[in-house]
Amino acid sequence: MSAGGRENAKLGVCLKGARASLALNNPVLTASGTFGYGLEFSPYGDLRKLGGIVVKGLSLEPREGNPMPRIAETPCGLLNSVGLQNCGAEIFLRDKLPLLPVEVLPVIVNLYAAATDEFAVLAGLFSGEHGIAALEVNISCPNVREGGLLFGQDPRMAAEVTAAVRARCPDKPLIVKLTPNVTDIAVIAKACVEAGADILSCINTLSGMAVDLNTRSPLLATVTGGLSGPAIKPVALRSVWQASRAVSVPVIGVGGIGSAEDVLEFILAGAGAVQVGTASFSRPDAVFRIVEDLPAVMEKYGVDDLEAFRGSLLTWQTD
Amino acid sequence: MTMCGASPAQTDTGLVPSDGALVRLKVLDIAELGRGGPDLFVLRLSPPGWETPLPGRFLMLRAAATGREYLCARPFSICRINDEALVVFFQVRGKATRDFAALKPGDPVDVWGPLGNSLPVDSCRPVLALAGGMGIAPFVNYVDQHPAPGNISLEFGHRLPLECYPLRYIEGKCRIRTHHEKNDGDRAVFSALVEERIREFALSGIILACGPGAFLRLVRELALKYRAEAWLSLETRMACGIGACLGCAVKALLPAEAFAAPAQVLAAPPSRGDREHFVQTCLCGPNFRADRVLL
Numbered sequence: 001m002s003a004g005g006r007e008n009a010k011l012g013v014c015l016k017g018a019r020a021s022l023a024l025n026n027p028v029l030t031a032s033g034t035f036g037y038g039l040e041f042s043p044y045g046d047l048r049k050l051g052g053i054v055v056k057g058l059s060l061e062p063r064e065g066n067p068m069p070r071i072a073e074t075p076c077g078l079l080n081s082v083g084l085q086n087c088g089a090e091i092f093l094r095d096k097l098p099l100l101p102v103e104v105l106p107v108i109v110n111l112y113a114a115a116t117d118e119f120a121v122l123a124g125l126f127s128g129e130h131g132i133a134a135l136e137v138n139i140s141c142p143n144v145r146e147g148g149l150l151f152g153q154d155p156r157m158a159a160e161v162t163a164a165v166r167a168r169c170p171d172k173p174l175i176v177k178l179t180p181n182v183t184d185i186a187v188i189a190k191a192c193v194e195a196g197a198d199i200l201s202c203i204n205t206l207s208g209m210a211v212d213l214n215t216r217s218p219l220l221a222t223v224t225g226g227l228s229g230p231a232i233k234p235v236a237l238r239s240v241w242q243a244s245r246a247v248s249v250p251v252i253g254v255g256g257i258g259s260a261e262d263v264l265e266f267i268l269a270g271a272g273a274v275q276v277g278t279a280s281f282s283r284p285d286a287v288f289r290i291v292e293d294l295p296a297v298m299e300k301y302g303v304d305d306l307e308a309f310r311g312s313l314l315t316w317q318t319d
Numbered sequence: 320m321t322m323c324g325a326s327p328a329q330t331d332t333g334l335v336p337s338d339g340a341l342v343r344l345k346v347l348d349i350a351e352l353g354r355g356g357p358d359l360f361v362l363r364l365s366p367p368g369w370e371t372p373l374p375g376r377f378l379m380l381r382a383a384a385t386g387r388e389y390l391c392a393r394p395f396s397i398c399r400i401n402d403e404a405l406v407v408f409f410q411v412r413g414k415a416t417r418d419f420a421a422l423k424p425g426d427p428v429d430v431w432g433p434l435g436n437s438l439p440v441d442s443c444r445p446v447l448a449l450a451g452g453m454g455i456a457p458f459v460n461y462v463d464q465h466p467a468p469g470n471i472s473l474e475f476g477h478r479l480p481l482e483c484y485p486l487r488y489i490e491g492k493c494r495i496r497t498h499h500e501k502n503d504g505d506r507a508v509f510s511a512l513v514e515e516r517i518r519e520f521a522l523s524g525i526i527l528a529c530g531p532g533a534f535l536r537l538v539r540e541l542a543l544k545y546r547a548e549a550w551l552s553l554e555t556r557m558a559c560g561i562g563a564c565l566g567c568a569v570k571a572l573l574p575a576e577a578f579a580a581p582a583q584v585l586a587a588p589p590s591r592g593d594r595e596h597f598v599q600t601c602l603c604g605p606n607f608r609a610d611r612v613l614l
């Protein structure tokens with residue numbers, strides 16, 4: 001991938017995994033499920049300026065998703081229960097991927113499945129596929145065969161999925177996306193890395209709920225949903241900090257990022273790159289503005305090398 | 320010589336390529352309609368410089384100042400647009416609209432649009448526009464943009480006093496009949512009239528409806544009963560307005576040919592064919608043909 005000028009070179013990051021690496025022109029990616037398939041946002045900015053995009057979660061078969069209502073605003077946050085509505089991997093590859101500028105824009109697919117073997121088949125579809133820069137595995141989904149516990153809530157299941165995807169798609173960097181709905185995220189992080197994850201991303205949404213006193217009903221048809229947005233930023237920051245100290249592979253920070261300052265905060269806490277999610281709903285140009293603002297904000301805080309800045313968080317001196 | 324013509328075929332598929340843009344506008348002025356209580360406002364913004372958007376399309380609006388209580392912008396119909404101003408007519412419902420009501424001249428707002436598909440315009444066919452309450456908003460622009468507004472008959476059911484609604488913009492341009500609903504009896508009378516009018520227009524007219532959910536369901540049922548061509552303008556809750564969040568899904572049937580052009584691929588639902596699927600109201604609507612949407 002061409003660096004394209006001095007400014008970009010300064011912003012460039014390389015996420016070096018144990019087996020494969022992901023080089024990005026800048027550390028700002030979009031978060032899955034918040035940026036459609038990318039094209040929806042092309043009227044609002046130049047996609048080629050982004051570090052990369054992670055597309056909406058894909059499953060083997062098309063999925064209708066959950067009944068309405070699926071979204072509700074909460075203080076500084078958004079609850080959603082979209083239910084992974086998506087066109088399926090096949091239609092994505094046939095109809096949508098060819099429309100993206102893959103030569104200059106890393107496109108990462110986000111995978112969703114209900115069983116380990118299904119994850120493996122899905123991953124196989126992307127092996128050797130030109131134009132796919134990496135896979136991101138969403139393990140915040142229920143393992144239907146094992147009682148519905150989330151894959152990402154159990155170190156054994158998380159490792160199994162990671163290994164299965166790794167085996168079927170060995171040619172792409174493998175990102176595993178962790179759920180914050182666990183007791184100790186470091187345990188899951190280690191299990192995934194041992195099973196072959198090149199990069200981790202954290203976090204997915206936090207489980208939450210909202211009700212309406214007037215109607216005495218839940219605001220979402222599914223009652224509970226996933227919380228995202230500024231409200232979860234402290235949880236995301238903490239998770240990135242813990243995960244990045246537990247493993248030696250790069251960690252991508254996700255959760256409540258809405259400004260270039262937020263990007264630097266995550267990198268300071270240990271992230272190698274970030275993803276912008278719900279902020280893109282607040283304004284469709286949010287992620288483009290963050291990329292644009294980043295050089296000036298780096299200068300303001302005296303950061304000239306993101307790699308060196310990464311994880312440079314100081315500790316309080318105690319007597 | 321007058322020509323008969325319909326607006327682009329997009330209304331037939333219900334899909335448009337996204338041509339929206341984000342602009343920062345200034346509040347020109349804001350006026351409360353009616354006196355004390357109902358909280359209905361006409362907000363005039365500096366012109367966004369869009370090509371005149373086809374009627375029925377909408378925009379997303381947020382106040383630009385930070386520290387707002389709400390996260391997402393809110394969708395509003397384009398009530399009027401010309402070289403002088405972009406006009407939004409809104410009612411205070413909750414957090415964001417309460418905030419908008421407090422805007423002052425000169426305040427910056429961020430707007431993206433025009434979004435969604437438009438309502439069909441055909442200068443030669445009679446149009447029956449059915450509006451319930453706030454549902455009047457898109458019809459102001461519709462009448463403004465129509466080449467032969469004399470062909471439009473508007474039936475307007477409302478609960479608040481008439482001066483609360485922006486009717487003055489279109490008075491005298493088309494045929495308007497108003498129906499003040501003060502109680503359930505009035506509502507039944509209005510419903511009966513809606514049925515009679517739909518039957519009248521079913522053969523050769525176009526029927527358009529915008530209003531509360533129950534009103535749209537009634538129009539839909541009657542349109543199916545009389546096999547009329549009717550378009551319903553939905554007000555589904557939205558977060559992004561551009562097809563990304565999937566929070567505005569509605570079950571709709573879109574024909575396979577609707578997805579032929581590359582620009583339309585992004586709106587493709589999970590699968591196509593003769594069965595209803597969840598599609599985004601913001602991309603495939605907000606205007607749906609009555610026989611192609613489930614409410």
Ligand SMILES: Cc1cc2nc3c(=O)[nH]c(=O)nc-3n(C[C@H](O)[C@H](O)[C@H](O)COP(=O)(O)OP(=O)(O)OC[C@H]3O[C@@H](n4cnc5c(N)ncnc54)[C@H](O)[C@@H]3O)c2cc1C
Pocket residue numbers: 377389393394395396397408409410411412413414415416417453456457553554555556557605
């Ligand atoms: C295409 C389109 C065009 C619209 N045009 C107009 C217009 O011209 N003028 C106008 O006043 N409004 C219009 N609306 C509706 C408007 O977007 C909502 O009234 C507004 O978002 C309310 O925001 P709020 O923050 O004030 O209310 P909130 O605090 O978000 O909600 C207040 C209450 O209303 C409920 N609610 C909010 N939105 C909806 C909804 N869409 N459907 C059902 N219940 C809801 C909430 O659950 C809550 O109980 C339009 C909507 C759409 C989709």
Ligand SMILES: Cc1cc2nc3c(=O)[nH]c(=O)nc-3n(C[C@H](O)[C@H](O)[C@H](O)COP(=O)(O)O)c2cc1C
Pocket residue numbers: 031032033034056057058078080082084110137138177203204205227228229230232254255256257275276277278279564565
């Ligand atoms: C509407 C919506 C849909 C989402 N869909 C997915 C998805 O398909 N796959 C996934 O891994 N994460 C999904 N997420 C989670 C986001 O990618 C992200 O991890 C989370 O929203 C936190 O980041 P944010 O606060 O910046 O939004 C979704 C989030 C939202 C709000």
Ligand code: FES
Pocket residue numbers: 556557558559560561562563564565566567568599600601602
């Ligand atoms: S409002 Fe987000 S998809 Fe329609």
